[in-house]
Amino acid sequence: MLTTIARYFNPSEAQILCARLQADGIPASVADDQHMMANWALAGALGGARLQVPEAFAEAAAEVVRAYHAGELEQDLIAEDPSAAERCPACGGERLEKTVPLGQRALLLASCLAVSVPFPTQASNYRCLACQMRWRFSDIEAAGQVRQPT
Ligand SMILES: [Zn+2]
Numbered sequence: 001m002l003t004t005i006a007r008y009f010n011p012s013e014a015q016i017l018c019a020r021l022q023a024d025g026i027p028a029s030v031a032d033d034q035h036m037m038a039n040w041a042l043a044g045a046l047g048g049a050r051l052q053v054p055e056a057f058a059e060a061a062a063e064v065v066r067a068y069h070a071g072e073l074e075q076d077l078i079a080e081d082p083s084a085a086e087r088c089p090a091c092g093g094e095r096l097e098k099t100v101p102l103g104q105r106a107l108l109l110a111s112c113l114a115v116s117v118p119f120p121t122q123a124s125n126y127r128c129l130a131c132q133m134r135w136r137f138s139d140i141e142a143a144g145q146v147r148q149p150t
Pocket residue numbers: 088089090091092093128129130131132133
């Protein structure tokens with residue numbers, strides 16, 4: 001019997017965590033994500049996409065999900081590959097504020113009102129809390145350099 005260990009209103013997040021659990025040898029699956037994508041208005045009624053595992057794996061899977069939400073998996077990645085850390089290109093600071101651009105917010109609202117399907121957004125505006133520098137994710141090129149304005 002499958003046990004639901006987490007629910008997500010972003011089906012992609014549920015699928016990513018499912019893949020992470022499977023990589024750890026846990027036979028995970030996602031339920032109701034297809035219904036959500038076909039009819040977003042059902043998402044609330046369904047309670048989101050369900051991340052499920054067999055009962056015997058529930059404790060181990062819950063620990064992976066907890067580590068994900070606590071940011072521990074990201075820290076593991078950064079320990080293996082320091083270039084994966086998001087840093088201010090000016091001062092190297094790690095305390096960053098990320099926001100969704102206004103255009104994406106407007107598109108989200110418009111798509112919800114027009115077709116009841118949310119447009120996926122991504123926080124791509126950054127502000128360094130140390131030096132107050134602002135940049136967009138798209139301004140970052142390889143090696144973490146900010147593209148010079150053209
Ligand atoms: Zn900075």
